[in-house]
Amino acid sequence: MMDKSFDPAAVEGRIAQAWEDAQAFRAGRPDRAGAPPYSIVIPPPNVTGSLHMGHALNNTLQDILCRFERMRGKDVLWQPGTDHAGIATQMVVERQLMDRKEPGRREMGREAFLERVWAWKAESGGAIVNQLKRLGASCDWSRERFTMDEGLSKAVAKVFVQLHREGLIYKDKRLVNWDPKLLTAISDLEVQQVEVKGHLWHFNYPLEGVVYDAENPDTFITVATTRPETMLGDTAVAVHPENEKLGFLIGRHVILPLIGRRIPIVGDDYADPEKGTGAVKITPAHDFNDFEVGRRHLDRVVEPINILDAEARLLLKENPSFLAHLAEGADLDEALALDGVDRFVARKRIVEMMEARGLCPKIEPYTHTVPHGDRSGVVIEPWLTDQWYVDAKTLAQPALAAVRNGETSFIPKNWEKTYFEWLENIQPWCISRQLWWGHQIPAWYSAWGGVYVAETEEEAIAAALADAVTREIYDDVEAGRIADNPELSANFLTRDEDVLDTWFSSALWPFSTLGWPEDAAEVKRFYPTSVLVTGFDIIFFWVARMMMMGLHFMKEIPFKDVYIHALVRDEKGAKMSKSKGNVIDPLNLIDQYGADALRFTLAAMAAQGRDIKLATSRVEGYRNFATKLWNAARFAEMNGCLRSACFDPHGVEQTLNSWIIGETARAVSDVTGAIEAYRFNDSANIAYRFVWNIFCDWYLELAKPVLQGADSPAKDETRATTAFVIDQITKLLHPFMPFLTEELWAIKGAEGEPRASLLALASWPDLAGLEDADAEAEIGWIVDLVSEVRSVRSEMNVPASAQIPLVLVEPPAIVEARARGWDETIRRLARLSDISFASVAPRNSAQLIVRGVVVALPLEGVIDISAETARLNKEIAREEGEVKKVDAKLGNADFVRRAPEEIVEENRERKQESLARIEKMRSALERLNG
């Protein structure tokens, strides 16, 4: 005997183990050797991560697809793995060192630190994998990969070397987004623009050759800036060439206060006459726009002067480019006192110095956007350094084309626009990071300044030696001596210390995980993957880059479909994040309601193109759904509804059974279509409605008299049908609720013919052709009759326990036959004492019209005549309103002429029905009051 309710906590672990023991999720199972492949690569969660709602949604959707396709007989590979998450992981371990008061990263050195990170990974990394298993994710866990695995690292090196050889990776000195806390460059995408309330400082820069007089505007130009601390690096002042008030100054020079540098006034469109004072100071080394301005005026503007160190402190004393052309003196000494001062302290001090000299006429409040590092949260400095770049523009072209020509489609489609927009305006991708945890850049430097990019150090040394010979640095003999001496060659080159952006290796994920660059069978079988399922927040970070790399190296798209799902947000609609502390833990929900309930909730809410604001009440509701199904199965068990090996859904004779089989067929077809179209919410809702509102509410209720009556062929057939439909339901719901359904599958399999396989490997239902219109007409009438009687009883306040008679007035023969055939069932469901037939409705009856037939409920002593009169009048009024609306349409010649024939016909029928109902209700009224 089954328990009264499903206990997820007791079952989930056992079911998961059964899947694992059976290797149910293994790709390339021998029994599917000839099956079509279906593959998805998981968006690899950070190895530091723990399961959040976004993961829960993302992986639920992928799992629905994988389980669905697996049941449809495909050879499914859901490729799992984790991402080494460079900065995040390095920060975690560094924090751990700090907490334990152990030596810091720099003190212990690179090698020792990396050992610590690997140790951390072995110990506490990848917890999320087990959490994904708790969710029920049917990945092929035997193929789990990590972005820093040997194989994947090899892929990274090969890609880097090849792109470098092709000129698509290069080293360049440019302004980068520098994170002064993490001490690394980051890419544009890792920069968050934050609106900040700051100030706009107005500074007077005295003109060259005149005596500064604060009262005389002819002696200076006023610039406005949000960043006074950079002024020591100014190399120009810009005004708009057509600036009416200031344009005449273009060509002259100013003397930069505090240090006395002579810098030009240049004309440039960048200086907006409407903004600030119309004049801006130009600091090419510390501002992206200024850098461009500087480049446009190479004839007059000197090289960028970098005045900040890596930690964003002023760097003045040991800074030749700053000191160049500066006259020594008291002023300079005062400025040099700022050496080593933090940028924000320097800002204050510089403003004070300017004020002291009467050079700061105005400070106004000013709101502007300031770049922040998404990891560190500190203000990013544009900083001039050497970094490695990917020529993203070139790689973007095939990626754009593949989506334009439909090889890869986004679902929903509107994300394609976002994708296009970004790729069309893509900037060089800065891929080097000044971190230790990650793929070290495969570039080596020689003492004479040569750069050698190679997959291994041996190759780099060989290349360097060859180069040395060519350059006549060594002769052949010397080169050979170095090559043959491991000690010499080991220290011969210095490897680039930087590592690659984590997303560089992620970009290779769809093929590196399959074994590329080795000649792996999986690459041939599973690439391109079938679909990528991910959130829109990483379209740029990840999707676009996989497209670029996939097309470049595999010459083929990485995935045919990209399903972009919503973000699960907090109740205010804000993105969940650790730092905001608004994270809902899906594991808590799993503990409380079970993984199936959480999964079903997420699926039911995953409408395309809209974010999910999750309400716990929904999870509770779907937990109740699980209980409902569980109890339906329990009811079946109690009624001996055993599976029958010879059951043939085409051969049933009972109308009720044909009906439920037909309804099941429709549900299967609708759910199938919805999943195929990635309409997860529709598919979940269709299944929900079918199971609860059709199978439980009506089929089982209608079947009760048969099941609980005397043995008969009808009873046998109904028992077998019930068992059959429950089997179909477990299949239908398996992608959404794998644990509950697998458990039911096992329970139902315990008797009768043994199951051929776990449900996870069973075949998806195919009931095409079993819809039955006649059965629908008959059962539909019963359903309508019972519903309407219940409604009237409730309105008339007939006690639920009271059994009342029902009279059918002049029913057509077929209706009378139905009523007689279903007598017991109808009486039971509508709580009737008996059903009879008459030519007129008895006196004092409530009368209703069910599919055109008058149904009378004699309610002598119960019925309130005036209430019933009011009820009928209300009904008539509503019906008349309908007629009026339909008449308006039908009276419109344009409508009749232009609307589709079936719509017109539908309206005519509706009108006739309404008129008939009105007619019958009128006579009911007469009867009542006459």
Add this chain to the structure above:
RNA sequence: GGGCGAUUAGCUCAGCGGUAGAGCAUCCCCUUGACAUGGGGAAGGUCACAGGUUCGAUCCCUGUAUCGCCCA
């Protein structure tokens, strides 16, 4: 500044060129022999606003307002 999306029942959200839907909450009735994590019934909406297209608009178009997100 550019782009995207949203505005539908008290709340959270579906939907859609042809009679406005669900879950939760609310109200009434029911411990009936699968399930009170249940059963039955009811109430609740000018589909943000203004124009336009159309025989017909909640749906398509334009504009406005409010909110959210992304990019600069």
